[in-house]
Amino acid sequence: MTSETRPMQADDGGLVGFHKHDHKSCVETGLKNAEARCSAEGLRLTPVRRKVLEMLLQEHRALGAYAILDRLREEGFGSQPPVAYRALDFLVENGFVHKIERLNAFVACAHPGASHSPAFMICRKCEAVAETHSATAKGVLGAAAKAAGFEIERTVVEAEGICPDCTEKAQ
């Protein structure tokens, strides 16, 4: 479930999620980062938004909107769908959170600040989600798009499969 127990692996340039790492600092710096960027850009990281981001930073997996909603209710926030969706909209719009289309669920961004077209690897067993950049993939697809006269605004790149942990355990 959690990433705490995963074996250490070689650095691969920014992939987060299947690696052992200092998870507490991961949450802290994530929140700090968001606060910094919000105050810099005049965005308002309100209590609900902050709470949702915190929840997502605590997991390196995707959470569905209704899972988020349940926790919001427990924490005394509003308990109706729009409460969660509005917070998520804000976080996604400003790059703090990504939506995993394959799962209709959300993960905290692992490369805060970096301008990115992210790509994801989703483990279908443990539901862990790792993020990596896909500038290259966008470039390749971009060529096809250019040839067709299609103007890309956003890309969704998600790979589904088995993470290293679950591969090991299966043996």
Added chain:
Amino acid sequence: MTSETRPMQADDGGLVGFHKHDHKSCVETGLKNAEARCSAEGLRLTPVRRKVLEMLLQEHRALGAYAILDRLREEGFGSQPPVAYRALDFLVENGFVHKIERLNAFVACAHPGASHSPAFMICRKCEAVAETHSATAKGVLGAAAKAAGFEIERTVVEAEGICPDCTEKAQ
């Protein structure tokens, strides 16, 4: 949804890649192809399944499950969600149809028979969907995955933006 109200036009009539083409033969060959493969592989292209495939071949855009369901009802088939979903499951499983995760909707495969990890371009204005192969994108992502020890089973590659038609019309 919106795809019901958008009239089929002779001149934009099927955008397989946003190109003009003989759309009637497009449907015919699509069906013929499916029949051939099914009889070759011992699959059963039953009336519902065939009808759903035909519907999707007639549009080069994604149809939601409930839009499909509406038309099935009109044609005298069962009118409950599982009827549509079961047919779609069969068609997707056997590569005749793809699901567009971004839209929670379905398109007929434009490269029948080819073993592919498809990639899609989705116009957010007219909802047209073009399919292209993404072997390259998979290769690039595959490198990152291999480095991480992640075993890719399936990829979702979808670009959202504006198709050539809508770009022109906007001017």
Added chain:
DNA sequence: GGCATATATGATATGGAATAACATGACAAG
């Protein structure tokens, strides 16, 4: 052909995702 088995379909019910529409609260600027 006639029967047993597997598969496909039909219908009911339910749950989860997402948004529309409307009302309220907090707060800053004039």
Added chain:
DNA sequence: CTTGTCATGTTATTCCATATCATATATGCC
């Protein structure tokens, strides 16, 4: 204090998806 703006709360609805069970139909075997 009023107005405008933004965030939040609430209700209701739409759309996507699946579990379940009953019935029908095709297929393979005798």
